[in-house]
Amino acid sequence: MPPDPQRLLRTTYAFGAAGFAALLLLMIASFWLAQRTQSTTENVLKARAQRTVLVRLLSTVQDAETGQRGYLLTGEDRYLKPYETAISDIEPRLRDVRAAFKENPEEGPAIEKIDETIDQKLAELAKTISAFNAGKSSEALEIVKSDHGKDLMDQIRVLIGEAFQHVDKKLSQGVEQQRIDAAAARQFSLLAGTFILLTALGAIATIVRYTRQLVSARNELQELNTGLENRVAERTADLKRANEEIQRFAYIVSHDLRAPLVNVMGYTSELEASLETLQALTNDPQFHVLATAEAAKAAVTTDLPESIGFIRTSTQKMDGLIKAILKLSREGQRVLAPERINLADFFDSVADSVQHRVSSAGGEIRIVKPLASIEGDRLALEQIFGNLVDNALKYRAKDRPPVIKISQVSNRWGAVDIEVEDNGRGIGEEDRERVFDLFRRAGPQDQQGEGIGLAHVRTLVRRLGGEITMSSQLGRGTTFRVTLPSKLNIRG
Template sequence: MKQRPRFDVISLNFIRQSQPIYRRLLMLLGAAFALMLVTNTGILYMVRQTSAYTEIELKGHQTQIEGWRLISLLTDAETGQRGFMLTARPDYLHVYDNALEQLPGVLERLDGLVADDADLSARLDRIKGLYEHRRSLMIDTVEMTRSGRIGEAVGAIRSGQGKALMDGMRKEVSAMSASIDRRTDAATYAARWAQRMSLILSVVSGVLMVLLGVIGAGLVRRQIHDLLKAQDQLDRINSGLEEEVRVRTADLVRANEEIQRFAYIVSHDLRAPLVNVMGYTSEMEQIAGNVRTLLARLDDEHPGLVDEETRVGVLEDAPEAIGFIRASTSKMDGLIKAILQLSRDGRRDLNPQPLDMEQMLQGLVDAVAHPLSENNGRVVIGALPTITHD
């Protein structure tokens, strides 16, 4: 007969087969997490680099705008200055005054834009120096014109100093703008490279995530297949399990019936000699009573005829021995009745009852009183609690 696999063997085999798959799934999850961490870190770095390059471009464009705004305002101031000198009309000074009023703010913004750039700061310092000279020259010529010294003002302009100062500032602003253009081009290229790398990282990580997902789906599918296979095997076992349970139950019922019959027969066989022992014990009690009566008559009629040992044996030892025999037979009778009752009922429900431990132990001591007395033994029973038993 082919032995069917047991449930615990199937479960153990399934667990052993599942452990490598679980480990692979955990490894895939760990790899996916690590990939996401690396990808996100790389993309975040690229985004920050792009932001930094964009900030460089923006600051460079603002610096260029402010630099050329400086030249434009100085040109406006020159226009107002020359118009006032040629016409002596005060309305030309509005353009002049407006330009001079805005120039300090432009220089202050330029300071903030190039503060962390040594090369541009040096150029801005030279521009400031040229600007201060050009501004002083314009103010002097305007004041000369206001005071009627037109010839001196015209002479100062014809000297070409103002043009030289403006040309120097235009040259420095152009050099500053060219330097910014080179940096902006480099930053633009770097920003585009960072964007491309971010895109490449995103694509590669996406492909790897899809690949890991496909591998994970394959492992899960395999796990489900193994699970279904184990379930099918269990179903095949269960299909024959009910019949096996019925067969074993029938065997147990037959064995139980045989035990009950055996217990019934043994109980009856034991009860027959027990009844004899109990009957003879009653006769011995009657005989002992007759002997005690006879002993009492002998003591009355012939004092001193019966010795002390015989008297103790008849009056004390014999009744005590008969009492022990009766107690033991009563106990055995109770056990036999319990066996008979169990053989008839087959089984019974638990019936909790209180049990006096002192009384129970005293009965056990009484059952072995004879060997105890022969060996000078003594059993002392202390205070014991009452327990619940069946």
């Protein structure tokens, strides 16, 4: 059968139109899913912020109570300082809580109840301190022994715990919605991609079939015109040109399927440029003589600019949404600032920052010296080792005081290994890998936390060019080994 160019064009255009429609539908769905994802992400971030301010408020009240108890037991002013610091921080913490829950009026009564109970607790703390300072230590101790302060503290924990539950529920719903949206995006992209691939394969099959017909026709011509060299040469040249046209046409079709959005944006710019010429034409006095002048002018001056503006606004908004989502995920990727750090002085500073907690628990921090000096980012190192020490105190064993040992176990060429060892409750074998996963926690959930600490630590260590490993025995303690380069390797 001789090839039919018109049929080829119709078939190819049909496949191209189907592929373009699939791409357009994919773009619309992506725009909608991006909008949903942005809204869900904002809700998750708000819930995390609410959880953070609640944690800080509870920690500050606990610090105030700890300082009060230490001062009443020892009478030393150094225990009064944490109390005074916490008292000065409570009002800002309360303001942060109110601001975080401002858009949730249904939580208003609960927040007011927390505020009221904290005021009562602060009054009880101030009363005991005042009595102790007036020389009435027995009266102050009687107030403590009355368990009124303990009851208030328990009530504060319960109220904040209930607020935690509401926030955690919103977090879970947001994360689940994100998972659903991501699954929908994957499924729709897979379906659309499969459809586009099928249309491309259909177009290629049509072109291949047409090419085969051309080759067959060329062979027939050669057989029928063996003695007519000039005619054969002419037909061969025609076939060559036809093949080249088919190849160029196949390239154009595949290019259009891969980059429709680029073409839309380019054509939009061309339409705007052409529109200026048409708008200038409508100002010609002779143009108004036409019967359809008013309708044409309305279309040129109003309808077309609005349509073009909608296309450009939509593409720009979609681009803006994608950039906004990328910006949210990149938040926290701070530019590292290399500086020379003496690890001995650095760990002394880390120990000083938690010494009051260690002392109140009857424990100690042992820093084995000498320690090397490295080039690193101080803030990142403070977050890494501050988190490890904080976990050692938070998850200490209930039957013994905490002992934290920080030592340098090796100094290999170009790297140092630092171990943070504790005698806490340890981590079970089944949980040793999951503790580094985001939002995953191990053991009894009797401490406040979001399950992001160790995941953040591992990310920071790897960004510094190092690695972190862990060994642990349940009921005996945990050891984290942090391997850091001697010279900071800033990874893009």
